[in-house]
Amino acid sequence: MYKRLLILKYLRRKLAPLFAALAVTLCTAMVIIVISVMGGFLDMLRDSAKSVTGDLVVEAAYGLRGFSHYEGLVEALEAMEDVEVATPAIQAMGLINFREGPLPVIVQGVEFEKLDRIIGLGERTMWTREQIEERTARNADYGFYSRQGLENGAEVMRAPYPVGPSGEEVRNEGEEAGDGDGDVGGVATAWLGIEVFPGNFRNDAGGYDFVNSPVGYDFTLTVVPINRSGTAGSYTPSRKTFLVGNEFKSGLFDVDRQTVLVPLGVLQDMLEMGPVEEFVGADPITLEGGRLEMTEPGRVNQVIIKVTDDVSATRDLQEVRTEVEKQVRAYFERVDGGLPPYVVTWEEVHGQLIGAVKNEKGLITFLFVVISAVAVVMVATTFYMTVLEKTRDIGTLRAIGASRVGIAALFLGYGLAIGLVGAAAGTGFAALVVLYLNEIQAFLASYLGVTGKLAIALLGGALGGAIVGVAVGFVRRRLLLWTSRLAIVGAAALFVPALLQILLQDGHAAMLNTKYSFQMWDPQTYFFDEIPARLSGVEVVWIAAGAVVSSVLGAVIPALVASAQDPVEALRYE
Amino acid sequence: MSDVLLEARAVGRTFREGGRTLTVLDGVDLTLNDGGCVAVLGRSGSGKSTLLHLLGGLDRPTAGSVHFRGTDLFAMNELAIDRYRNRQVGFVFQQYHLLPELTALENVRVASMIGRAPRKPVADGGQRESRTELRDRAEALLTRVGLGERLRHKPSKLSGGERQRVAIARALMNRPAVLLADEPTGNLDADTGASVMELFSQLHAEGQAMVLVTHDDNVAARADRVVRLVGGRLQDESANAA
Ligand SMILES: Nc1ncnc2c1ncn2[C@@H]1O[C@H](COP(=O)(O)OP(=O)(O)OP(=O)(O)O)[C@@H](O)[C@H]1O
Ligand SMILES: [Mg+2]
Secondary structure, eight states, X not given: OXXXXXXXXXXXXXXXXXXXXXXXXXXXXXXXXXXXXXXXXXXXXXXXXXXXXXXXXXXXXXXXXXXSOHHHHHHHHHTSTTEEEEEEEEEEEEEEESSSOEEEEEEEEEOHHHHHHHHOGGGGBSSOHHHHHHHXXXXXXXXXXXXXXXXXXXXXXXXXXXXXXXXSOOOOTTOOOOOSSOEETTEEEEEEETTTSTTOOBOTTSOBOGGGOXXXXXXXXXXXXXXXXXXXXXXXXXXXXXXXXXXXOOSOHHHHXXXXXXXXXXXXXXXXXXXXXXXXXXXXTTOXXXXXXXXXXXXXXXXXXXXXXXXXXXXXXXXXXXXHHHHHHHHHHHHTOSSOOEEEXXXXXXXXXXXXXXXXXXXXXXXXXXXXXXXXXXXXXXXXXXXXXXXXXXXXXXXXXXXXXXXXXXXXXXXXXXXXXHHHHHHHHHHHHHHTHHHHHHHHHHHHHHHHHHHHHHHHXXXXXXXXXXXXXXXXXXXXXXXXXXXXXXXXXXXXXXXHHHHHSTTHHHHHHHHSOOOSSOTTTSSSSSOOOOOOHHHHHHHHHXXXXXXXXXXXXXXXHHHHSOHHHHHHOO | XXXXXXXXXXXXXXXXXXXXXXXXXXXXXEEEETTOEEEEEEXXXXXXXXXXXXXXXXXXXXXXXXXXXXXXXGGSOHHHHHHHHHHTEEEEOTXXXXXXXXXXXXXXXXXXXSSSXXXXXXXXXXXXXXHHHHHHHHHHHHHHTTOTTOTTOOGGGSOHHHHHXXXXXXXXXXXXXEEEEESTTTXXXXXXXXXXXXXXXXXXXXXXXXXXXXXXXXXXXXXXXXXXXXXXXXXXXXXXXO
């Protein structure tokens, strides 16, 4: 009981415990902030990666050669209890050309409507229908579309697949529901990742402006067909003109920089992967009596799968992956489709990227934990000084009956108390910083000038006043009184004019703010427009607990030293 | 006829300092009876404080033994000795040795906060005292030593005499069997010292057993018995009372 009393008293003592607690506070806050920002970054990446990829992907064993019988496979997969949607797709390398030179891209042939159900494509579109229609009308006035040999701009600008940005069906008036192949007036439309078009730039706020967007422009896409035996030799590259229907942003830079989405059927044709129909059974001489027959089924090289929400919430994706793979194998055996494709999870698809960020997070966290060791040393030093300073009191306590264990417990308890105070303050501070990180960044970017001026006036005035105050106080023998008094006077003397100037002089505040600004996070550099940060309860608890344990550890040696002191010697200590 | 409270039997204490052995106490025998008062005189450096520390279980003798009510003190384990210091002994030092962070009242109470609460005298039932009882008693003790108006003062705000009174109140808090005072008036002027000594006289009159270390012959005159430490041995000076 005397320990609690003394610990509380010691905590209220001047500077030493304050510094120790401050060191703990700062280290706790530092580690929490770093882990939250890195963790937020990682979460955002994973989120983007997952939502842009689907949950599972069936990938052809022979890559670009693909596999046939996919229609049946999709049916078989969708029949599975855990699978919500499955859609065939083709992924191939290609070149696009906006007349400015070719750019390498990854072309994905997809069924837009189904893909939308899997990855929410509609929510990732960059431009609204109104924007596009307005642009279309204007371009039509300029005769832009007629130059392209297209009769009707508005017709071309029809939403290239029947789902709008907000998920509703978008159809031009009086129009039947689209067939989903996006083939408009003989010209197919494609969707580009937001970073594909070279004219797109992120503005100061990290967003994009529609004025720069290529929506409505045409470009050519060149792909190289791969035949069934896996060589490109027997085919010539195939080229086709597309219109940009819209742009999308997945949040994954690599995806947004190189992905071009086109209708599956169109890409299949370009790659010669469509079903081959031949006229068979005709009389070789008269050419009569034959019939059209499908001699080769169509091919794709991917099936993208979304599992049910239920499954993704409760089950390990790897388990589902194994089941799906079994199903795929069984199906391929049944149809005798050759080497079955394999199945990968979204995490495996983006393994490298996620792994890299994970590594970084681990490394940085480790570095900051090492830095925090400094705090332990600091606490230990502070404590050691306290123990020395308290030597006589330790003797006194022993003389009135405190045991050695009691003395050790007293100082360990002191360490614990400082750890608790420091960890609590650090957690609170870090939580505020993390929760308001973007606001803080916005503030620093926009109001640093004015705030800085006021703060410098206030602090500079106080400091100047205090220095004069020390001199005056020394002479008048009232140091504290004059120091505090003149500090307040000095602060007011500089602060008030500064405030008046900011309030009254036109343009002064704006000038300050433009001249002095600090951008902690430049949205132009990174791909997220906000600093991604999130607080994880588990991590915070671990870090705070670590801080408390560290403080106690820092107190161990001083506590042992204190308890080992000979009481008589301690009493004699000067 | 009264019982033996505290007894030093052939107590020796040597210090090793830089390879040489310094014999401070050499076969000291001393007996303190219940309610008795022994004054220890001696030149500076004669080992008075050392003897007092041994009697209070704060230091260990290198020879001989100390018995409290017949029990060999240093045959007990360390925690028992700690408890002995806490419950049976009340130390008063020349330098007061108050805890600077605590108020006068807290300094008095802190002795009763070590270990479990002290028990009331058997006459009052012998149960453990409650927090409020302890608090009231600490206040009463401070009032008794004349500091009823200074309960919330920190030691730094008290005069030397006042500090020593707080120290005496603290020493009395756990109703010790014996008070061990090491030159309690050594740092005080004559008047203040006299009033502090008056307090000891009163306590003695109430039956409080004590050992007083002092330079002052006037102080010694009030004791039942006066002994002098010379060359590490005790010389009996007088026996004022039986
Ligand atoms: N830890 C120690 N190591 C070595 N010598 C010591 C130690 N403690 C005490 N001494 C010596 O023992 C002797 C007796 O010391 P003590 O403090 O008991 O004297 P004292 O009689 O109380 O003196 P004073 O009246 O000045 O207080 C002194 O000579 C001192 O130097
Ligand atoms: Mg002494």
